Amino acid sequence: MNHPQRLEQMIRIARRAGDMIVQARQKQNFSHDYKGGDELVTEVDVAVDQMIAEELEALFPGEARLTEELAPDRSQLEQRGPLWVVDPIDGTVNFAYGHAHVAVSIAWAVDGEVQLGVVHAPFLGETFTAMRGQGARLNEESMHCSRPTTLERSLVATGFPYARDKRAPLIRRLNHVVHACRDVRRNGSAALDLCHVGCGQLDAYYESVSPWDFAAGLLIAREAGASTSHLYECPEGLPVELYGENLLVSAPGIHGALGDLLRGADAGRPVAP
Numbered sequence: 648m649n650h651p652q653r654l655e656q657m658i659r660i661a662r663r664a665g666d667m668i669v670q671a672r673q674k675q676n677f678s679h680d681y682k683g684g685d686e687l688v689t690e691v692d693v694a695v696d697q698m699i700a701e702e703l704e705a706l707f708p709g710e711a712r713l714t715e716e717l718a719p720d721r722s723q724l725e726q727r728g729p730l731w732v733v734d735p736i737d738g739t740v741n742f743a744y745g746h747a748h749v750a751v752s753i754a755w756a757v758d759g760e761v762q763l764g765v766v767h768a769p770f771l772g773e774t775f776t777a778m779r780g781q782g783a784r785l786n787e788e789s790m791h792c793s794r795p796t797t798l799e800r801s802l803v804a805t806g807f808p809y810a811r812d813k814r815a816p817l818i819r820r821l822n823h824v825v826h827a828c829r830d831v832r833r834n835g836s837a838a839l840d841l842c843h844v845g846c847g848q849l850d851a852y853y854e855s856v857s858p859w860d861f862a863a864g865l866l867i868a869r870e871a872g873a874s875t876s877h878l879y880e881c882p883e884g885l886p887v888e889l890y891g892e893n894l895l896v897s898a899p900g901i902h903g904a905l906g907d908l909l910r911g912a913d914a915g916r917p918v919a920p
Contacts, residue, residue, distance in 0.1 A: 650763060650778055657753050657765045658776060660702045664695045664751040665769030668736060679743060685809035687739050692716050695735035703731055715859045724858065724889050730756045732889065734859035738836035747771055752838040754862035759886025764863030766838045775842040775867045783870035785846050792873040793847040796900040798908065801850035804832040804840040816913065823912040826919060838864040844896050845871030851897030851905055858889045865896065874902040878909055
């Protein structure tokens with residue numbers, strides 16, 4: 648199966664997953680649980696992950712999968728060959744609370760490089776897609792990132808970990824950003840934040856997240872013209888495109904300035920007046 652055919656199947660599967668999510672919200676009969684003591688998970692997350700796994704195995708038997716609920720073994724990142732990276736519901740808290748920022752994220756990587764990505768937001772009616780080197784699309788229309796040149800005219804998104812004891816350094820970063828930028832958004836879905844940078848609804852996004860949260864969205868944002876990097880060097884042995892610590896994705900004109908601002912916050916530099 649060539650890349651366009653793979654992408655078509657990914658879109659179909661993501662939309663089927665979106666239908667499951669919408670139906671579950673309408674019925675409101677799903678159970679809630681917690682993993683790691685803090686992170687919400689519902690039975691819908693697991694059911695959608697299972698459906699996607701079955702679809703991928705039927706179409707692409709034997710290809711490795713890294714998925715949030717059923718196959719979260721990150722040691723697969725160190726292996727060569729094809730790898731599916733899947734988040735069945737990115738924005739589980741939003742889903743459970745009735746908010747619209749919820750997405751299915753499916754990426755396909757080969758030797759650590761993401762080749763194809765789909766992010767489908769069923770409550771927003773948005774399907775983002777990208778093929779490496781071929782640009783990005785929103786609902787079949789080409790999309791491009793915004794072009795701000797100053798931080799003060801930029802809308803920036805971020806997120807926070809579920810573990811409350813890890814939030815203090817991120818509040819320092821946030822303090823610097825809100826003083827320097829137009830405003831901040833915390834929408835609750837990394838995959839969608841990245842796609843919204845790609846289509847110009849946001850000017851920048853920074854956060855530390857898991858591979859399944861960002862693999863597809865990062866490719867989509869980059870293919871739409873956004874600059875992508877990490878605030879600090881990535882560890883050896885892990886593919887840069889699947890390493891989610893200290894991600895920075897933005898319009899090209901503000902990338903350097905925003906990176907300097909965030910590293911300055913980490914170093915304890917005072918907030919600019």
